[in-house]
Amino acid sequence: MRTRRPATVWLEVALLAFLAIGGFVGGVAFVTDPTGASLGAQLAWLDRTPVSDFLLPGLFLLVVYGLVPLLLMCGLVWRFSPGFLRRVNGRIGYQWSWAGTIAVGSVLMIWIVYEFTVLPERMVLQPILLAVGALMVAIPLLPSMRRSCSAAKKR
Numbered sequence: 001m002r003t004r005r006p007a008t009v010w011l012e013v014a015l016l017a018f019l020a021i022g023g024f025v026g027g028v029a030f031v032t033d034p035t036g037a038s039l040g041a042q043l044a045w046l047d048r049t050p051v052s053d054f055l056l057p058g059l060f061l062l063v064v065y066g067l068v069p070l071l072l073m074c075g076l077v078w079r080f081s082p083g084f085l086r087r088v089n090g091r092i093g094y095q096w097s098w099a100g101t102i103a104v105g106s107v108l109m110i111w112i113v114y115e116f117t118v119l120p121e122r123m124v125l126q127p128i129l130l131a132v133g134a135l136m137v138a139i140p141l142l143p144s145m146r147r148s149c150s151a152a153k154k155r
Contacts, residue, residue: 006144016069023065030058048118072100089151098140098149105136
């Protein structure tokens with residue numbers, strides 16, 4: 001039997017997809033060209049950071065904003081919970097992907113605020129990503145998504 005997902009779940013999936021696309025594009029670009037030139041980034045932007053090129057930020061983008069959102073999307077849509085993730089569900093009372101979206105949204109907001117403080121340039125994507133992160137944290141707190149992602153709910 002198929003269970004309908006509320007619109008809030010699909011909105012969260014759309015935000016995760018947007019983030020994943022950006023994570024893959026930016027991550028692959030920085031990993032393949034750590035100078036950042038292919039994206040118009042400048043190594044001078046990193047002067048106030050602990051890294052000297054864009055390789056580590058690229059790997060971070062690729063994993064945290066590329067791969068993790070894909071996994072979270074799958075968890076929200078198919079509600080799978082292998083082994084240790086079932087224990088996470090039991091501890092928090094919600095499906096692990098519900099908590100994961102809040103975590104990734106929080107990390108995204110922290111990352112963007114960090115960029116605001118250390119990067120000399122402002123990019124049009126920064127406020128957009130800040131808003132995406134805020135929505136990723138807020139949407140799971142809505143009643144319809146909480147009900148949908150409750151660990152106690154029979155699937």
